[in-house]
Amino acid sequence: MGARWWAVQERLRVAQHRFGRPPGSVVMLAASKAQPVEYIRQLAALGQRAFGENYLQEACPKLDGCADLDLEWHFIGAIQGNKAAQVAQRFDWVHTLASEQLALRLAAARPPARPPLNVCLQVNIDAEPSKAGVAPVAVADLARAVARLPQLRLRGLMAVPAPASDFADQRRPLRALRELWLELRGQGFDLDTLSMGMSGDLEAAVAEGATIVRIGTALFGPRPTRH
Numbered sequence: 001m002g003a004r005w006w007a008v009q010e011r012l013r014v015a016q017h018r019f020g021r022p023p024g025s026v027v028m029l030a031a032s033k034a035q036p037v038e039y040i041r042q043l044a045a046l047g048q049r050a051f052g053e054n055y056l057q058e059a060c061p062k063l064d065g066c067a068d069l070d071l072e073w074h075f076i077g078a079i080q081g082n083k084a085a086q087v088a089q090r091f092d093w094v095h096t097l098a099s100e101q102l103a104l105r106l107a108a109a110r111p112p113a114r115p116p117l118n119v120c121l122q123v124n125i126d127a128e129p130s131k132a133g134v135a136p137v138a139v140a141d142l143a144r145a146v147a148r149l150p151q152l153r154l155r156g157l158m159a160v161p162a163p164a165s166d167f168a169d170q171r172r173p174l175r176a177l178r179e180l181w182l183e184l185r186g187q188g189f190d191l192d193t194l195s196m197g198m199s200g201d202l203e204a205a206v207a208e209g210a211t212i213v214r215i216g217t218a219l220f221g222p223r224p225t226r227h
C-alpha cells in the first residue's frame, strides 16, 4: 500500500514538473470503492486526506470507521434521488451533480451548521448517449441554477472520458473539459476545480490542467469484485 502510494505521488510530481504545473497544484483523491476501511486508514497514516466513494451504503460504515481521522470525503458515484439527503449530510464534496433536481435535493438536505457542500458538475464530455453527465451545451444553465443555492458551493467540472490508450486521444476530451471550464470562468463563475484523470490517464489530465485526479487501481491494485 505504502509503495503504491509513493509511486503515484512520484507520477504526479513528475507530471507536474513535465507539464509546467506548480508542485502541489494537483490533489490526489483516493478512489476507495470496494476497498476496506483498513486500507483507508493505512493511506491516511501516510498523509492521504481526500477519499472518493461511489456507493452510499458501502461508504457509510467506512466514514464511521474513520470518524476519528480528519479526512475529506468526496462522493464520485451516481446518486439516486432517495440517497441525495444522506450524501449531502455525510460528504464534503459531490463530483457527480448533473441535474437541477439533484442540486435542489442536495441543497435542501445540507445541514445548516455545516459549510456549503462543494460540488462539481459532471459533464458528458464525449456526448455518449448512454453516459452520465450533463451535455456540454447545458452546463452553463445548470451552473446558473446551482450558483443560486447557498447550501452548495460550485467548485468546477468533472468528467470520466471513454478510456483511450494513446496519449493524444486521452488529452482531447480532457482539453474539451478544460475549455468548457474556462468558458464558464469567463462568464463569471468562480471555479477552481477540474476533477479529471484516473489511473490510466493521470499524466494527460495533469497536462490539461486537472486540479483533482481520482486514483483507484494504481493506489490499491485491482479492485476486489463486488457482491
Ligand SMILES: *Cc1c(COP(=O)(O)O)cnc(C)c1O
Pocket (backbone or CB within 6 Å): 031, 033, 054, 076, 077, 160, 198, 199, 200, 214, 215, 216, 217, 218
Ligand atoms: C473508480 C473510479 C475512479 C478510479 O479509477 P481507476 O481507474 O481505478 O484509477 C475514478 N473516478 C471514478 C468516478 C471512479 O468511479
